Amino acid sequence: MSSTSIGTVDRLSAGEFSGSVGELAALLADTVADGASLGFVSPFDQEAAAAWWRTRAPAVADGSLAVWVCRDAGGINATVSLALTGKPNGRHRAEIVKLMVHPGARGRGLARALLATAEAAAAAAGITLLILDTETASAAEHLYLAEGWTRYGIVPAYAASPDGSLKDCSFFYKELTSGPGAPA
Secondary structure (H helix, E strand, O other), rough: EEEOEEEEEEOOOOOHHHHHHHHHHHHHHHHOOOOOOOOOOOOHHHHHHHHHHHHHHHHHHHOOEEEEEEEEEEEEEEEEEEEOOOOOHHHEEEEEEEEOOOOOHHHOHHHHHHHHHHHHHHHHOOOOEEEEEOOOOOHHHHHHHOOOOOOEEEEEEEEOOOOOOOOEEEEEEEEEEOOOOOOO
16 A cells, blocks of 8 residues: 555555445446546446446456556545466566546546556566557546657557447557566
8 A cells, every 4th residue: 555645545455455446336327427428428427337346356356457446535546457468478468457437536636646656567567568558539538648658659440438329549568677578
């Protein structure tokens, strides 16, 4: 756990993850309701969000998915996950997934803090390449560009937004500078 001006940032153990599914579900449902492109379309409620989070529990338990949360006095208000690849030829890479901040907690640096935490943990684990995708022209895309990520392509009409409209998707990578096999 680390404490910052934005509250605490914690990596959830498997037990903590299971105990946090309700809060994570509320965060996911609220974020999707606010229009965030996270892979879900409306109608999408807290029950569906909880069911989705529960499907992630085995990956958290086996270590192939790391989940961090930001908390303040009201509970979990932001999260990010780091998904390791299971492929023998891809053990050096991972994917940043489900970075989300509650609509009422935006503009306080939570996304930036969570992204930095996940990047540092990846580097410490020997990961040298991170990838992610996000809706083109979104606030998230601007964050990734500002944080040194490289956009390597845009696919038109790639994914449906919560309202069902098709949106372009930007794909990013970031090379990390520590760990075995890191770029020079």
